[in-house]
Amino acid sequence: MNVQNVIAGVVQVAGGVLGGPAIMGLIQHLKARMQGRRGPSILQPYRELARLWGKSGVMPEPHTVVYAVAPAVSAGGTLMALALLPVAGRAPDWGLGHDALVLVGLLALGRFAVTLAAWDTGGAFSLMSAARELMFSVFVEGLLLLVLLLLALPLQSTDLISMSHAASLSWVWLRPAHWAAALAFCLVILAETGRQPVDNPDTHLELTMVHEGPLLEYAGRDLAYLQWAAAARHWIVLVLACQLVIPHPGPFAAQLAVLAGGLIALSVALALCETVQAKMRVLRVPQLLGLGCALCLLGLASWFGGGGG
Amino acid sequence: MAVAEALAAAGLVAILAGAVGAAMGCSLRASLTPQSAGAALLGLAGLWVLVSGERVGAGFHSVLRPAFGIDPLSGFFLVLIAAVGAPAAVFARDALTDGAQGRSLALATGFFLLVLVGFVCARDPSTLLGLWELMTLVPAGAILVARQDREARHGVFVYLAITHIGGAGVWVAVLVLAGHGALGGHALGGGMAVFVACMSLLGFCTKAGLMPLHSWLPRAHPLAPAHISALMSGVMIKLALYGLVRVLFDWLAPPGLWVGIVLIATGWLSCLGGVLYALMQHDLKRLLAFHSIENVGIVALGLGASLVFRDVGESTWSAIAFAAALLHALNHALFKGLLFLGAGAFAKAVGGLELDRLGGLLRRMPWTGATFALGAIAISGLPPLNGFVSEWLTLQSLLHLGVGPHLGVSMVGALATAGLAASAALAVYCFVKVIGLVLLGLPRREECAEAREVPIGMRASMAFLAAACVLLGVLPGLLIPALASLGPEHATLGSSPGVNVPGTGSLPTLSITVVLTLLVALLARLAGVRRTAVSPTWICGQLTPAGLAWTSAGFTKPLRLVLGGLLRPRRDARVLASAGVTQAVAYRAEVPHLFDTLLYEPLSRRALRAAAVARRLQSGSLRAYLGYLLALLALLLALARLELLG
Numbered sequence: 001m002n003v004q005n006v007i008a009g010v011v012q013v014a015g016g017v018l019g020g021p022a023i024m025g026l027i028q029h030l031k032a033r034m035q036g037r038r039g040p041s042i043l044q045p046y047r048e049l050a051r052l053w054g055k056s057g058v059m060p061e062p063h064t065v066v067y068a069v070a071p072a073v074s075a076g077g078t079l080m081a082l083a084l085l086p087v088a089g090r091a092p093d094w095g096l097g098h099d100a101l102v103l104v105g106l107l108a109l110g111r112f113a114v115t116l117a118a119w120d121t122g123g124a125f126s127l128m129s130a131a132r133e134l135m136f137s138v139f140v141e142g143l144l145l146l147v148l149l150l151l152a153l154p155l156q157s158t159d160l161i162s163m164s165h166a167a168s169l170s171w172v173w174l175r176p177a178h179w180a181a182a183l184a185f186c187l188v189i190l191a192e193t194g195r196q197p198v199d200n201p202d203t204h205l206e207l208t209m210v211h212e213g214p215l216l217e218y219a220g221r222d223l224a225y226l227q228w229a230a231a232a233r234h235w236i237v238l239v240l241a242c243q244l245v246i247p248h249p250g251p252f253a254a255q256l257a258v259l260a261g262g263l264i265a266l267s268v269a270l271a272l273c274e275t276v277q278a279k280m281r282v283l284r285v286p287q288l289l290g291l292g293c294a295l296c297l298l299g300l301a302s303w304f305g306g307g308g309g
Numbered sequence: 310m311a312v313a314e315a316l317a318a319a320g321l322v323a324i325l326a327g328a329v330g331a332a333m334g335c336s337l338r339a340s341l342t343p344q345s346a347g348a349a350l351l352g353l354a355g356l357w358v359l360v361s362g363e364r365v366g367a368g369f370h371s372v373l374r375p376a377f378g379i380d381p382l383s384g385f386f387l388v389l390i391a392a393v394g395a396p397a398a399v400f401a402r403d404a405l406t407d408g409a410q411g412r413s414l415a416l417a418t419g420f421f422l423l424v425l426v427g428f429v430c431a432r433d434p435s436t437l438l439g440l441w442e443l444m445t446l447v448p449a450g451a452i453l454v455a456r457q458d459r460e461a462r463h464g465v466f467v468y469l470a471i472t473h474i475g476g477a478g479v480w481v482a483v484l485v486l487a488g489h490g491a492l493g494g495h496a497l498g499g500g501m502a503v504f505v506a507c508m509s510l511l512g513f514c515t516k517a518g519l520m521p522l523h524s525w526l527p528r529a530h531p532l533a534p535a536h537i538s539a540l541m542s543g544v545m546i547k548l549a550l551y552g553l554v555r556v557l558f559d560w561l562a563p564p565g566l567w568v569g570i571v572l573i574a575t576g577w578l579s580c581l582g583g584v585l586y587a588l589m590q591h592d593l594k595r596l597l598a599f600h601s602i603e604n605v606g607i608v609a610l611g612l613g614a615s616l617v618f619r620d621v622g623e624s625t626w627s628a629i630a631f632a633a634a635l636l637h638a639l640n641h642a643l644f645k646g647l648l649f650l651g652a653g654a655f656a657k658a659v660g661g662l663e664l665d666r667l668g669g670l671l672r673r674m675p676w677t678g679a680t681f682a683l684g685a686i687a688i689s690g691l692p693p694l695n696g697f698v699s700e701w702l703t704l705q706s707l708l709h710l711g712v713g714p715h716l717g718v719s720m721v722g723a724l725a726t727a728g729l730a731a732s733a734a735l736a737v738y739c740f741v742k743v744i745g746l747v748l749l750g751l752p753r754r755e756e757c758a759e760a761r762e763v764p765i766g767m768r769a770s771m772a773f774l775a776a777a778c779v780l781l782g783v784l785p786g787l788l789i790p791a792l793a794s795l796g797p798e799h800a801t802l803g804s805s806p807g808v809n810v811p812g813t814g815s816l817p818t819l820s821i822t823v824v825l826t827l828l829v830a831l832l833a834r835l836a837g838v839r840r841t842a843v844s845p846t847w848i849c850g851q852l853t854p855a856g857l858a859w860t861s862a863g864f865t866k867p868l869r870l871v872l873g874g875l876l877r878p879r880r881d882a883r884v885l886a887s888a889g890v891t892q893a894v895a896y897r898a899e900v901p902h903l904f905d906t907l908l909y910e911p912l913s914r915r916a917l918r919a920a921a922v923a924r925r926l927q928s929g930s931l932r933a934y935l936g937y938l939l940a941l942l943a944l945l946l947a948l949a950r951l952e953l954l955g
Contacts, residue, residue: 057841076828099814105692119745123846127859134738135867142731149711156712159814221836304716
């Protein structure tokens with residue numbers, strides 16, 4: 001294990017655990033600025049998590065063990081997903097492999113646990129949101145797999161580290177397939193992070209919530225886990241975008257710099273998108289994602305139509 | 310060699326003894342315990358053959374002389390039969406009521422097990438086809454013993470009608486193959502191979518319940534007693550795929566790319582269609598039956614991918630896709646068996662299985678509830694259980710079909726990948742709904758609030774299946790190399806506890822399970838040390854009456870709206886008002902099964918109309934019949950004269 005792998009490991013874990021809330025804070029801050037408000041500090045999510053950590057939990061009546069362990073499952077699955085992510089084209093071997101589809105499975109596990117907890121409380125608002133979230137997931141997972149397929153084309157592997165190497169080859173940018181994948185990945189980012197126009201993370205109006213709905217009953221450390229998991233999902237998806245889509249040639253240090261720059265740029269883009277874009281009707285989202293699927297298939301066709309390696 | 314033979318013989322004797330015992334009027338315990346032990350012994354024999362690679366008994370031959378034997382592929386399917394059959398028999402011991410009906414069902418169970426075992430061990434066309442027919446008839450008999458109402462009789466009629474019409478394809482395919490000496494001889498090639506491939510696809514896909522030939526499955530499976538449903542859904546439809554594997558991989562020379570593509574297309578349709586309709590069901594057993602269609606679809610995707618890989622010359626991936634298909638068949642047998650047995654346990658405890666009228670059963674029946682939930686997690690394809698492993702392997706196979714070098718194949722792979730991913734997400738949706746409505750929340754009915762845990766035998770059989778789901782989730786690598794070597798290309802994969810396949814980031818199941826469990830336990834412990842307050846669920850400060858609890862239809866509404874054009878849900882709301890005051894609201898909503906309304910119903914209407922026309926020939930007049938005979942004779946003579954008759 002060399003020094004670069006150690007650094008990558010530190011960025012993976014520390015960045016994943018601490019970086020997610022920072023990205024959330026940055027987006028909130030920028031968004032407020034763009035809307036002409038002063039807005040909360042970038043550190044606000046940390047303060048919230050610290051406050052929640054000190055509070056006692058609430059258990060709705062009735063509940064079972066499902067409600068009690070759902071936050072731990074969600075956070076645990078997300079924590080493990082962090083270990084699969086490549087950072088600057090490399091990652092230490094934790095013995096967990098680095099497969100893209102395992103990462104997708106772990107994210108699905110978190111969604112499963114949280115939506116199941118909504119059934120446990122039986123609250124109508126949580127269930128309404130849970131149903132919407134699961135409905136989105138059907139289309140998001142189909143799209144995500146197509147994007148991963150396109151990104152696996154150059155080196156024919158779903159190993160996240162090889163996929164990250166593929167993106168560091170400069171010639172992939174000459175391929176329309178990569179551009180199609182990049183555009184479609186933008187849709188995946190919006191949907192997986194629950195940002196506008198798919199979902200509005202700021203709203204607590206019960207009838208429009210999607211991701212926040214099943215979290216309604218939670219308090220204390222359980223809520224802290226769930227909020228952290230939502231933040232970490234931002235980190236995971238944006239790091240994936242930087243590693244698999246954005247080109248990052250050069251030595252390790254340069255790749256790290258590209259990663260940091262990419263994360264900031266994507267956060268700015270998300271804040272901008274949230275500012276100019278209104279939330280769309282829930283039933284329109286699948287059409288948007290279907291557009292992404294069509295784009296991916298076109299990209300795949302272009303790979304063979306002379307655009308391939 | 311002697312070991313496997315002795316185990317198989319002992320197993321057969323034990324099942325036979327149990328069945329005879331049931332016929333002679335022994336108690337359920339005395340007749341079903343030997344059946345379970347016998348199934349287990351046969352499974353061990355199969356495992357022995359699978360691991361050692363030795364063959365037992367006769368090999369395949371095309372002569373109509375009854376013969377039986379076990380080769381590694383049969384051995385694998387024996388393991389599959391035993392994995393469901395042994396716990397199902399133990400479950401039936403406590404689930405059935407002692408009496409004439411119970412004993413008849415015990416007899417049917419033993420007979421069904423023997424037929425299933427016989428079908429995978431049959432080594433000549435006569436036994437193969439005979440047992441194929443019995444495999445259809447025995448569960449039909451069991452259903453009719455268990456239920457005599459009109460719905461059951463109609464369901465059985467549809468089941469027999471469709472499987473027999475479709476099953477004709479199997480007869481034609483096997484007899485043509487036997488006629489050319491392809492069973493155990495040279496693989497059949499040429500134009501005849503195309504015909505045989507079509508016929509076998511038609512026949513076996515009907516019995517496997519692949520869309521659009523599935524219409525019997527959601528009608529027949531829910532009718533049977535729980536343990537027979539488990540055997541039908543878990544085992545019987547897999548044996549149809551076993552037959553398909555024999556024909557397409559062993560007895561036919563590669564007939565071309567199209568067979569693989571057709572299998573992928575039907576698998577794709579079954580995957581998405583099966584789970585979509587499962588999601589819209591309101592009855593637990595019917596939902597599980599529809600969900601079986603999704604899972605045979607996944608197996609068909611794997612088999613199709615394997616055929617396509619073989620044709621484009623990717624031998625390693627062909628073997629991996631084949632292993633993925635077989636592993637998913639076994640996994641589905643385990644968790645679908647578990648879920649059907651769980652449904653049987655709930656039915657015994659609370660009566661009906663209408664999803665909107667259950668609820669809160671996890672607290673009342675912790676053992677049944679926990680194992681049922683585990684089965685539901687496994688079938689949803691979530692890490693770290695066995696469903697994830699086989700779906701991961703299948704997805705990887707399809708994805709690598711997608712990155713392959715040919716545009717057409719690549720498009721098929723991409724569409725199949727997206728379809729399977731979407732159907733996995735739909736399965737999560739479906740089983741979140743099932744767990745939520747059955748196990749969680751408040752009881753929605755008096756019986757659910759007072760449900761009692763079922764007897765130990767039923768719980769033990771479910772616990773066994775749940776343990777098998779965990780084991781195959783943690784250590785699938787013990788089985789995968791053996792399965793890959795059964796495939797067409799005999800590729801060897803490195804053995805490890807997890808799954809290590811080239812071109813992927815590998816799936817080290819053991820460490821993933823351990824790390825995930827530790828992380829979750831640690832986080833739960835950290836959260837749990839705080840004091841927690843108990844409070845009612847917050848719904849704008851109101852109390853919700855039980856009648857306003859979220860329903861199955863409500864939970865699936867977003868998807869029904871989004872896919873409205875595809876599913877065409879119907880709703881009918883009538884407001885009865887007198888003097889401007891609403892007295893009552895009659896509301897009905899349903900998602901019609903479009904394959905029935907658009908395909909099967911017009912088809913059966915036309916068939917009946919044609920039959921009515923044909924009936925005119927049967928005038929009852931002797932002169933007309935003599936005229937027919939004379940006309941036939943004249944026709945035959947004319948044909949003979951023209952030398953058109955052989």
